[in-house]
Amino acid sequence: MAQQSTIPAFCLEYWQNKAVEWGQATTLASQQDVCLHLQQLKDFLQEIFQKLQHMNTTAAIKTFPLVGQLLGRLCWNPCVVADEESQRTLLQCLWCLYSAEPQNAIELKANDWIQSLIRHLISDSETETENNSFIQILGYTSEEYHSNVVKCMVSSLVTELRESCCNGIHMPKRFTPDRLHSLSVFCIPLVTCLEAAPLIEALLTCCESGSGETLSADFLKAVGTALLQKKIGLQETVIIGLWLRYLPSLENVTLHLIETVVSTPHFSPQEMESLINDSLLPKASARHPHIFMIVDTIFRNILLESDGYLLVQTLMQMFTRSFIQALLFGEAQDKPPLKAFFPHNPQPLLMALLKHPSDVPSQVWPQHLLCIVETLKVAVEDKDNGGSQRGLFENWFLLVHCGDWVDIAAQQLIASKAETSEALLWLLAFYHHPNNENQQRTKLLAVARKVCDHLKVLFSSTTLSLSHLQTSLDLAEANSEESGSKYMFNQLFLNFLLFSAGGQVIAKDAVHLMTHGNLLNGISAMLAGAEHRLNSYGLMDYKAHRTLKLLQEHLKRKA
Amino acid sequence: MESILQNLNGMAELLAVARSEYVSHWDPETVQRAFQWATYFEHLHGRFRTNTRVHKALADRLLSINESLRNTFGLYRELSFKDVGHCRGVLLASLLSNPALPKTLSDTLFARLRPCCFDTTGQRDQSDLNHLIGIARLKAASKVLSHALKLDGSTATKPYLLLLDPETETKGEMVLKSLETWMRCPSAGPRDKLVDSLFAQLQQDKINNSSDFSKIVAAVLLAKQTSTESGAVDLALKWLLSNRCQLQTFCLGVPCALLSELAHRYPAFRCAYLELLTKWARSMEYDFSCGDWRHGSSPELNWKELVDRFMYLLEGPTLVKEATETALCALKADDGDFEVWGISVWTDLLIALKKM
Numbered sequence: 008m009a010q011q012s013t014i015p016a017f018c019l020e021y022w023q024n025k026a027v028e029w030g031q032a033t034t035l036a037s038q039q040d041v042c043l044h045l046q047q048l049k050d051f052l053q054e055i056f057q058k059l060q061h062m063n064t065t066a067a068i069k070t071f072p073l074v075g076q077l078l079g080r081l082c083w084n085p086c087v088v089a090d091e092e093s094q095r096t097l098l099q100c101l102w103c104l105y106s107a108e109p110q111n112a113i114e115l116k117a118n119d120w121i122q123s124l125i126r127h128l129i130s131d132s133e134t135e136t137e138n139n140s141f142i143q144i145l146g147y148t149s150e151e152y153h154s155n156v157v158k159c160m161v162s163s164l165v166t167e168l169r170e171s172c173c174n175g176i177h178m179p180k181r182f183t184p185d186r187l188h189s190l191s192v193f194c195i196p197l198v199t200c201l202e203a204a205p206l207i208e209a210l211l212t213c214c215e216s217g218s219g220e221t222l223s224a225d226f227l228k229a230v231g232t233a234l235l236q237k238k239i240g241l242q243e244t245v246i247i248g249l250w251l252r253y254l255p256s257l258e259n260v261t262l263h264l265i266e267t268v269v270s271t272p273h274f275s276p277q278e279m280e281s282l283i284n285d286s287l288l289p290k291a292s293a294r295h296p297h298i299f300m301i302v303d304t305i306f307r308n309i310l311l312e313s314d315g316y317l318l319v320q321t322l323m324q325m326f327t328r329s330f331i332q333a334l335l336f337g338e339a340q341d342k343p344p345l346k347a348f349f350p351h352n353p354q355p356l357l358m359a360l361l362k363h364p365s366d367v368p369s370q371v372w373p374q375h376l377l378c379i380v381e382t383l384k385v386a387v388e389d390k391d392n393g394g395s396q397r398g399l400f401e402n403w404f405l406l407v408h409c410g411d412w413v414d415i416a417a418q419q420l421i422a423s424k425a426e427t428s429e430a431l432l433w434l435l436a437f438y439h440h441p442n443n444e445n446q447q448r449t450k451l452l453a454v455a456r457k458v459c460d461h462l463k464v465l466f467s468s469t470t471l472s473l474s475h476l477q478t479s480l481d482l483a484e485a486n487s488e489e490s491g492s493k494y495m496f497n498q499l500f501l502n503f504l505l506f507s508a509g510g511q512v513i514a515k516d517a518v519h520l521m522t523h524g525n526l527l528n529g530i531s532a533m534l535a536g537a538e539h540r541l542n543s544y545g546l547m548d549y550k551a552h553r554t555l556k557l558l559q560e561h562l563k564r565k566a
Numbered sequence: 567m568e569s570i571l572q573n574l575n576g577m578a579e580l581l582a583v584a585r586s587e588y589v590s591h592w593d594p595e596t597v598q599r600a601f602q603w604a605t606y607f608e609h610l611h612g613r614f615r616t617n618t619r620v621h622k623a624l625a626d627r628l629l630s631i632n633e634s635l636r637n638t639f640g641l642y643r644e645l646s647f648k649d650v651g652h653c654r655g656v657l658l659a660s661l662l663s664n665p666a667l668p669k670t671l672s673d674t675l676f677a678r679l680r681p682c683c684f685d686t687t688g689q690r691d692q693s694d695l696n697h698l699i700g701i702a703r704l705k706a707a708s709k710v711l712s713h714a715l716k717l718d719g720s721t722a723t724k725p726y727l728l729l730l731d732p733e734t735e736t737k738g739e740m741v742l743k744s745l746e747t748w749m750r751c752p753s754a755g756p757r758d759k760l761v762d763s764l765f766a767q768l769q770q771d772k773i774n775n776s777s778d779f780s781k782i783v784a785a786v787l788l789a790k791q792t793s794t795e796s797g798a799v800d801l802a803l804k805w806l807l808s809n810r811c812q813l814q815t816f817c818l819g820v821p822c823a824l825l826s827e828l829a830h831r832y833p834a835f836r837c838a839y840l841e842l843l844t845k846w847a848r849s850m851e852y853d854f855s856c857g858d859w860r861h862g863s864s865p866e867l868n869w870k871e872l873v874d875r876f877m878y879l880l881e882g883p884t885l886v887k888e889a890t891e892t893a894l895c896a897l898k899a900d901d902g903d904f905e906v907w908g909i910s911v912w913t914d915l916l917i918a919l920k921k922m
Binding site for chain 2: 158
């Protein structure tokens with residue numbers, strides 16, 4: 008098994024020797040060897056195909072004289088042929104060697120040989136004549152016969168597995184761990200075979216407990232890959248079971264989700280939500296704190312590496328929402344407490360933050376926000392109880408998970424009373440600068456306070472012109488070296504434009520000034536978020552809707 | 567609708583010809599036209615797949631088409647509605663595996679597949695290629711699974727069904743399914759004749775030796791999936807029990823454990839089997855020189871075999887066990903109820919069985 012890491016990527020001779028070895032030996036161990044090398048063989052065949060694609064037959068045979076032998080031997084190996092992907096690549100390679108208009112004797116010979124190989128693969132071969140006549144008398148094809156045989160074998164194996172698993176400790180198990188392991192190795196090429204699906208599922212649900220993992224890691228990896236490529240479907244409990252016993256599959260699913268979201272920036276909130284739910288991660292996380300921790304760690308790392316990339320934040324927020332819903336509405340038995348998922352955050356803060364804005368009536372939002380800010384301040388400034396760097400970070404992270412509240416705070420800020428505004432400002436400042444080592448937060452707070460005061464004055468005035476906003480805009484501009492601060496100011500201005508009495512008129516020009524014509528994407532995303540909030544929280548604000556639509560149209564035309 | 571049914575006829579004939587030696591007369595235009603027809607039928611299938619009424623009408627028509635073509639062509643492949651959906655792939659596979667296809671035509675077919683193979687962007691229609699890949703996969707999968715089944719498994723507590731290897735079990739089920747389908751045909755003849763002819767055909771098939779055939783019949787009788795209204799299994803049983811010689815060959819070719827399971831399921835078989843064993847035992851003679859029971863004419867019907875068979879019956883399910891015990895005791899009593907070795911075959915049997 009150690010050789011696997013030292014195989015050179017492209018080594019025709021190595022695989023040729025392997026193919027000869029596999030063809031000659033008839034032991035079960037050699038067949039298993041094929042299955043274990045299957046993934047590498049697939050990669051190798053892909054590489055050969057890439058190279059052969061651009062050559063004609065004669066050139067190919069000159070460059071790789073052994074390739075024909077290799078392909079031929081592989082066609083006679085059932086473990087290679089049974090796997091759909093490897094068979095397809097094998098056929099593609101063979102067709103590269105087939106010449107539509109043969110120019111010389113070699114090409115003619117190659118054509119004939121390829122035709123005979125294909126015939127061997129699909130039709131009744133000479134060694135199976137006994138089955139032949141039997142099947143033909145009944146009027147079936149060999150394909151139907153083999154399909155039925157496979158189903159029969161699968162069902163007898165599944166019955167054995169089920170009986171073996173249902174037995175308690177008192178009855179002797181028919182399936183020893185060794186035999187299970189070997190069986191799982193043989194199932195590697197059959198992972199995507201539809202008729203073998205019951206067997207795959209039975210293997211995964213059998214032997215849940217026990218010392219160590221009995222199933223082969225390559226098998227689990229193959230199942231994980233097939234699931235990700237949507238080539239097979241399994242029941243939810245089986246998938247979650249797979250993640251629990253083979254962590255790389257869980258990591259791959261999480262990374263795949265993040266990649267999909269990041270590479271397609273124009274997902275609507277509904278699309279993103281369904282993407283997240285389809286991945287099964289929220290449900291799995293709700294049932295197993297262990298899974299939640301791993302997924303959360305991956306999110307965190309990506310967030311930090313990408314410097315707080317907005318899409319990742321949105322993803323985290325939506326994931327948390329789905330996760331909390333799964334936790335609340337999941338089955339009653341053995342529900343882990345919140346503490347199990349968030350061991351580093353104080354309970355009051357968890358209770359305050361994890362309640363989603365849509366579950367709190369909008370009149371109550373100001374009080375709830377105040378509550379959040381108070382508990383957060385206590386948690387963050389409490390030096391004795393984990394008020395260290397770690398505690399600060401964990402609490403900030405929790406806030407990122409529940410970033411919806413920060414958006415609500417920004418929305419409420421301009422129209423709020425004096426006592427509340429201070430708290431809300433603090434929340435926004437904390438969100439963008441959790442660390443106050445160099446007094447960045449205090450500085451930002453000061454500037455933001457000024458801007459906010461100014462905007463409050465202008466809030467109810469019906470006749471506004473751009474010049475009224477000029478001072479605030481300049482102030483904001485002067486203090487926007489960091490992207491976090493810039494984001495915050497943009498939020499304030501945008502909310503002002505949407506909800507103030509006279510904002511609609513100057514909206515377009517203000518936005519233009521705010522962005523100097525660039526960074527439109529950020530504004531678009533903010534607008535999309537605002538729209539989502541307006542729609543989902545049932546706020547009947549006709550004017551805000553209009554302004555929103557206006558701005559969105561304007562930005563679309565500019566883009 | 568009627569025209570569709572007519573065309574269905576045409577399609578079935580087309581596919582039948584594609585598998586026969588008549589393809590040697592085909593030329594490239596014929597191949598082209600054949601594929602166009604096939605495309606039309608796939609399209610048809612797509613339209614009517616969800617319409618149950620039309621679906622049923624087509625399926626029924628296919629049944630009768632199958633029957634008539636079966637009589638015309640020697641080796642015919644039955645068509646199902648599902649096949650209509652893969653018509654092109656089926657046509658392609660039939661042509662490629664037909665040795666009578668002229669070389670130029672097979673070259674054209676192979677060249678036709680080439681673009682599908684190269685296409686990695688998925689824009690071309692890959693259904694032909696997928697069909698071929700599917701066939702090859704199933705063949706290979708059955709081989710891989712047969713390796714998996716060979717993995718060490720103790721036979722000590724294996725239930726009877728695992729004594730039938732999957733190939734035989736499948737064959738039995740397929741025979742049964744064929745029977746049921748044929749019996750459903752509107753113009754099917756008397757059912758007994760159907761069974762007779764089918765089994766006669768299978769028996770005559772020189773490749774199958776008699777032991778394999780017997781196992782297949784056993785698989786038919788033990789099949790799991792059977793629709794009780796069709797009565798196909800009963801017919802098969804009737805066929806088996808109708809001929810004594812046949813029954814004897816059957817009992818000799820099938821493992822004892824299977825026979826005892828059959829005895830459990832079918833009382834008629836139990837009686838016949840016991841009768842056979844009785845007759846066998848009665849025809850044994852005691853050989854004083856070596857102190858053993860022998861059969862006069864057939865040396866293969868030896869003592870050990872006889873004892874083994876009775877043993878399996880006695881170790882079987884309760885009903886069978888009781889019936890056997892009763893029978894043996896009654897026979898022993900009839901013979902004079904001796905307790906000494908060497909006089910009555912029944913006494914000796916009981917003694918030998920008690921020892922085990």
